[in-house]
Amino acid sequence: MSNDPALPLLRFLQLFRSVADTEQALIREHLQPRSVKAGEVLLHMGDKAREYFFIAQGVLKITTTNEKGNSVTQFFLKENQFCTILNSFLKNVPAHESIVAACDTELLVFSKSKLLALYKKLPWLSELIGSISQQTLLDKIQLRNAYMGEDATTRYKKFITRQSDVALRVPLSDVASYLGITQQSLSRIRKNLR
DSSP states (O other): OOSOTTHHHHHHHHTTSOOOHHHHHHHHHHOEEEEEOTTOEEEOTTSBOOEEEEEEESEEEEEEEOTTSOEEEEEEEETTOEEOOHHHHHHTOBOSSEEEESSSEEEEEEEHHHHHHHHHHOHHHHHHHHHHHHHHHHHHHHHHHHHTTOOHHHHHHHHHHHSHHHHTTSOHHHHHHHHTOOHHHHHHHHHHHO
């Protein structure tokens, strides 16, 4: 990354509209860069989401716990995506999911208070981040649904085609969890595809 950690976010926002220098300075003032290691938990299930993340580099995963008490990967989020547990963040209620770094990741972090303060100064940003987050949610659900009803081998083939950039960076245990198959089955599938 350059000397300006906010650059990935500012470049991303500029895809949607021009962001004046004064607006860029305001955005920089309200965010905090953070490096996280693979496996680091950013939000524990049951806690309230008080941070909004922009992924500058790396992959985060949203996990839940199944009836057996095992962690299950629901979604992956990567560069140029925002991440929080929206319901918890907006309604100030405990999250039903966790947010975990799936690999070493560089984040730009807005605390809830700083983001809300920034929204007051830049109302367009609230609308823009809201619509981007809404689209991300729809994309995640659509992607997840693409794997439904398929056998394990087909799910894995679709995953490495549609999300190859994620597949290359996250542990196989996360991939297996996301696809709803055991690690042993995934190993077998991978061996048979060679």
